[in-house]
Amino acid sequence: MRKRLSVAGAVLLTVLAAVFVFVQPAHAAAGFSVANGRLYDAGGTEFVMRGVNHAHTWYPQQTSSFANVKALGANTVRVVLATGDRWAKNSAADVGNVISLCKANRLICVLEVHDTTGYGEQSGAITLDRAVDYWLSIAGALNGQEKYVIVNIGNEPYGNQGYATWATDSANAIKRLRAGGLAHTIMVDAPNWGQDWSFTMRDNAATVFNADPAKNTVFSIHMYGVFDTAAEITDYLGRFRSAGLPIVVGEFGFNHSDGNPDEDTILSYSQANRIGWLGWSWSGNGGGVEYLDMATNFDPAQLTSWGQRIFNGANGIKATAREASVYSGSTPPPTTPTPTTPPPTTPPTGGCTASYTIVNQWQGGFQGEVKVTAGSAAITGWTTKWTFTGGQTVSQSWNTALSSSGAAYTARNVDYNGRLGAGASTSFGFIASWNGTNPAPAVTCTAS
Structure with missing residues (x-):
């Protein structure tokens, strides 16, 4: 399903094709920004994503999922959306509601278009350019939400064929979004079903970053069977860190049909190097990967072994997540059961x-x-x-x-x-x- 890089190919591509040289902007008060390879929230505080993916477009009724993943400690949720090309379109009103749910639960929203998945190899997949059409069509729901929303242009935008234009297409998509008025931090996924076994994203990331007039782009690698050893994980992520380019693990699992990813190294290396990650996925998986559900039937009281690992295990969400500083000082809504010890019936006067x-x-x-x-x-x-x-x-x-x-x-x-x-x-x-x-x-x- 996902082609592995040969040993000879790995050796051949050990040396980066170019030295990454670019100028970083000052932090943008309007929303998230990137500087020196790090992501900063609107409060100027470094933000490291610790969260999960949620398949909203296929389960739009599961709105309680936002409160549930927050109650389990997440600071970010990556939300699956659709343009209407492959799956039913998420309207501007629906996207606005998703953003409201994220904000109400003090989560950062990473919004992604899923219709691009496997373009060039999977029937019905759309281009990044078509994904940009969708983002611009719902700009009214996005503008003004730069403090809370990151725009992930398109999920896994190429399969294992026709991915040679990834850099040009990604750069053009970013420039169109900027010309259309979107000031958000933009996230771009790797080709090869997100796993970049060809190193196309790795070796062209600086070019794509510099194509962004705002210099406010983050790169996302998906780690499944291609990343089944610690050496592959640390080498890939380490090259971005050394180059001063922002990288997150936008999807990963503990197992997969194309191999067995090394989730322990993904978690430990990311924690040691302050790299964000978003596990796949909260609930509702099908097609033979049901084992990637973190919660059975969207029930936070029925965490699977994968869910326990992600939320409660070593270097997991509970141990490492820090809420975005844009929410500091505000009181969150009740997203957990009523406290066993009730609060006082009269307001405290101090202390x-x-x-x-x-x-x-x-x-x-x-x-x-x-x-x-x-x-x-x-x-x-x-x-x-x-x-x-x-x-x-x-x-x-x-x-x-x-x-x-x-x-x-x-x-x-x-x-x-x-x-x-x-x-x-x-x-x-x-x-x-x-x-x-x-x-x-x-x-x-x-x-x-």
Whole structure:
């Protein structure tokens, strides 16, 4: 299905065809921007994608998926859209609603056109130029959303045939989008069903980047069977890092029909090098790759082994995701079950309060979350404490500095979430074990 690069070909292409030389812009206050090979959000903070793909165009009724992946810790969702050429068109109104769902759940939206998949090899696939027609036709839903939306021009825009024009076609598509008024960060996928075994994207990325008048383009590699060894993964991603070009892993899995990708290296190398990634996919897979579902029937309480790996495993979403700074200081909507410990019935007059929620539970383990809310005055830091009474033991935590003494736990803010405006909230989470019962403890909060 996806051609592997021969050993001889790999040796032949070991040396890059050209040295990447380009000028980077200053951060654009209007939205996301790229500088020195890194992606920055509108607040000027480096943003590293940690999220999943969601097949919205085939499951438009599954709007709760946005809240569910956020509750599991994601900071980004890549949303499948269609132009109407191969699948039913997602209208401007529908895309506007998708963006609203992302914003309501404090997620960054990567919007992608799927109709381009496998062009030149798969019947019905459309050109990147045709994908640009679609983006310009829904520009009204996109303009003004540059802080929250990244435009992924077309998914896997070539198969294993006819991909020699990838660089020219990608550059022309970017220039048309800019001429049409789109100021968003643009993402471009690799050819060869996204896996770039021919190194076409790798060796022409600088040319495509420099074709963007805004110098605000990110490259996306899809890692399936072509990337089944640590050497292939680290070499490919490392060349972009060395060249100062922005790269993300826009799709990957733990298994595939064309081979067995090395997901552990994808996750560990990306974390060590601050490279974003988006796992495939939340739910609803078919055609023999149903095993790539992270949740069974879109139910966040029924995570598959792949879902557990992505969300709760080493270097996974819970351990590494950081929310975009554009959402700092705002209070998110309720996207998790009602806290087991209810919030106070009267507004606090100062300091802070904390509520404890069991987000997800399975035999012998659970995912907990503590929400910290400032009172009527701003705070510069917080400390929460609780004591488990059911023998629970925390094995992993995120967005906090956690310590324990027996059953007593103390969780303090980290450098990026201690400052809260009056009434503003933040949250941290953890993975823990339980045995027999799992009662919710009372949590106290002290502000500084």
